[in-house]
Structure formats: C-alpha cells, structure tokens
Amino acid sequence: MEQSLELVSFKTCPFVQRSVITLAYKDIPFKVTYIDLANPPDWFSAISPLGKVPVLKVGNETLFESAVINEYIDDISGGQLQSETPLEKAKDRAWIEVASSMLGNDYYLKVAIDKAAYEQHRDALALQFHRLEAHLGEGPWFNGSEFSLVDTAFAPLFTHQNIANARYSVIDPTTMPKVVDWSERLLSLPCVQESTVTEFGSVYLSDLEEYGSYGLQA
Ligand SMILES: N[C@@H](CCC(=O)N[C@@H](CS)C(=O)NCC(=O)O)C(=O)O
Incomplete structure (x- = not known):
C-alpha cells in the first residue's frame, strides 16, 4: 500500500462498519480515529463536506461516503469485490x-x-x-x-x-x-x-x- 489509510469513525456507525469490513476482508492495514459526532472537532468539519463519518484519509487526500470509500478500497487492492459488467x-x-x-x-x-x-x-x-x-x-x-x-x-x-x-x-x-x-x-x-x-x-x-x-x- 503506497499511502497510509486512516478511517475517521464513530463507535456505533454502521456506515463506518461497512468500510472496516471491506478493509479487513482485503487485509489492508489502517488506523482508526474516533470522533464524537455530537461535538465534532474543527478538523473533521473541514474534511467532511456532509459532516458525516466515515471519512477515509488517504495520505493528504480525503474520501467520504461509505460506498465510494469501499469501491476505492477494492480498486487499490486488485478489485474482486465489484461486478464486471x-x-x-x-x-x-x-x-x-x-x-x-x-x-x-x-x-x-x-x-x-x-x-x-x-x-x-x-x-x-x-x-x-x-x-x-x-x-x-x-x-x-x-x-x-x-x-x-x-x-x-x-x-x-x-x-x-x-x-x-x-x-x-x-x-x-x-x-x-x-x-x-x-x-x-x-x-x-x-x-x-x-x-x-x-x-x-x-x-x-x-x-x-x-x-x-x-x-x-x-
Ligand atoms: N451516506 C453516508 C451515510 C453516513 C452517515 O449517515 N453517518 C452518520 C453516522 S452513522 C453520521 O455521520 N451522522 C452525522 C450527521 O448526520 O450529522 C455513507 O454511506 O457514508
């Protein structure tokens, strides 16, 4: 993996869980940072346009929306989890x-x-x-x-x-x-x-x- 991955997370969020499952299924190492959604830190508001988790930090870039994050995770790890046609x-x-x-x-x-x-x-x-x-x-x-x-x-x-x-x-x-x-x-x-x-x-x-x-x- 070229870039380090950091998943910005909330402990009970099922959308975050989707990305955790995809990362774990692909055996991809990542760091988790929990935030309090009721009181989000300023840095989070700056990187999450919808104010939602998950956010995936990829080096200096950020991705949001679990479905998009999961496609990215699959794309950088050889595909296999997306249909072909x-x-x-x-x-x-x-x-x-x-x-x-x-x-x-x-x-x-x-x-x-x-x-x-x-x-x-x-x-x-x-x-x-x-x-x-x-x-x-x-x-x-x-x-x-x-x-x-x-x-x-x-x-x-x-x-x-x-x-x-x-x-x-x-x-x-x-x-x-x-x-x-x-x-x-x-x-x-x-x-x-x-x-x-x-x-x-x-x-x-x-x-x-x-x-x-x-x-x-x-
Ligand atoms: N469509 C989004 C939904 C994510 C979502 O709703 N996350 C919730 C936590 S489970 C959230 O961050 N809520 C904060 C808010 O809406 O202010 C995705 O798939 O990533």
Missing part, C-alpha cells in the same frame, strides 16, 4: 443504496420515542426485508458465488438487527429464510465479527436507553 455494477450500487435506506429505517426504529414512529419504521423495514427475500438467490452471497461490496454493505444491518433483537428485529425466519441464511453466513465471517468495538452492543443499548427508545419500553 456495467449493468451488474450499476445493480450492485443500487442495492447498496437499498441497504443504506434499510440502515436508516433500522436507526429510526431504534430512536423512535413513540409508538407511531416505532411502528412506522418497523413496518417500512419489514417491507424492505420482504423485498430483499424475494430478490435473493441461492447464495451463498448476494451475487451468488462471488462475495462483493453488496455483502459488505449489508453486513452491518445484520449486526444492528441483532442488538436487543426481540425489541427491534423484523427478520422473520418463517417468511425470510434466505435473509436468515445470508445473515448468518455474513455474521460468521471474522471480518464482520471483528468490525465493531467489543463494547458495541452495550454502548448502543445504553445510548438508546438514555434516548428513551420506545422499543425498549414497549
């Missing part, structure tokens, strides 16, 4: 966008403080999981035999659905067997297991408790 590549990008929307609903479900918001995001997420189930093939990965950036983009959703899952998970094993198989396969990968800080579940849960998450009260 323009059409398949475009479809991968579209499904990564679906994963982002699902991560949004997972988050809004968790931070809902009343029944109406909780049910709205729970139902929206469940509908998205049913659509995903209908789209999935025989596996083992999203694109069949080839592990791809779509897998690294969805894996954090399964980590996050696992937190206090009786309260927040909308994955129904009876009607979503392919989703369950795929999620178990992703969650068993070392690059996914090691992609969160050890205290991830407890940090996230205590934040949600403090926030007054409806899901923890219902």
Whole structure:
C-alpha cells in the first residue's frame, strides 16, 4: 500500500462498519480515529463536506461516503469485490443504496420515542426485508458465488438487527429464510465479527436507553 489509510469513525456507525469490513476482508492495514459526532472537532468539519463519518484519509487526500470509500478500497487492492459488467455494477450500487435506506429505517426504529414512529419504521423495514427475500438467490452471497461490496454493505444491518433483537428485529425466519441464511453466513465471517468495538452492543443499548427508545419500553 503506497499511502497510509486512516478511517475517521464513530463507535456505533454502521456506515463506518461497512468500510472496516471491506478493509479487513482485503487485509489492508489502517488506523482508526474516533470522533464524537455530537461535538465534532474543527478538523473533521473541514474534511467532511456532509459532516458525516466515515471519512477515509488517504495520505493528504480525503474520501467520504461509505460506498465510494469501499469501491476505492477494492480498486487499490486488485478489485474482486465489484461486478464486471456495467449493468451488474450499476445493480450492485443500487442495492447498496437499498441497504443504506434499510440502515436508516433500522436507526429510526431504534430512536423512535413513540409508538407511531416505532411502528412506522418497523413496518417500512419489514417491507424492505420482504423485498430483499424475494430478490435473493441461492447464495451463498448476494451475487451468488462471488462475495462483493453488496455483502459488505449489508453486513452491518445484520449486526444492528441483532442488538436487543426481540425489541427491534423484523427478520422473520418463517417468511425470510434466505435473509436468515445470508445473515448468518455474513455474521460468521471474522471480518464482520471483528468490525465493531467489543463494547458495541452495550454502548448502543445504553445510548438508546438514555434516548428513551420506545422499543425498549414497549
Ligand atoms: N451516506 C453516508 C451515510 C453516513 C452517515 O449517515 N453517518 C452518520 C453516522 S452513522 C453520521 O455521520 N451522522 C452525522 C450527521 O448526520 O450529522 C455513507 O454511506 O457514508
């Protein structure tokens, strides 16, 4: 690797986790710098046009947006995680966008403080999981035999659905067997297991408790 890589991160962010998984899958060394998103340092505001993590510092340059960062990580390490034809590549990008929307609903479900918001995001997420189930093939990965950036983009959703899952998970094993198989396969990968800080579940849960998450009260 010619340039040193530094990932600007937040401990419970699933979008950061996507990049950690991709870097770990590719066995690429990188440094992690955590920031407090509630009180971001000035240097962060200067390098993150949207004020969001992840940001990847590449030498003196910076990249932002997890999907873009992951394509870059794959490009500098010999490819392999992106489909070959323009059409398949475009479809991968579209499904990564679906994963982002699902991560949004997972988050809004968790931070809902009343029944109406909780049910709205729970139902929206469940509908998205049913659509995903209908789209999935025989596996083992999203694109069949080839592990791809779509897998690294969805894996954090399964980590996050696992937190206090009786309260927040909308994955129904009876009607979503392919989703369950795929999620178990992703969650068993070392690059996914090691992609969160050890205290991830407890940090996230205590934040949600403090926030007054409806899901923890219902
Ligand atoms: N589309 C972005 C989403 C990143 C994102 O939403 N990150 C959250 C933390 S998980 C963030 O930085 N939020 C701060 C803010 O919106 O002010 C990506 O894929 O990188």
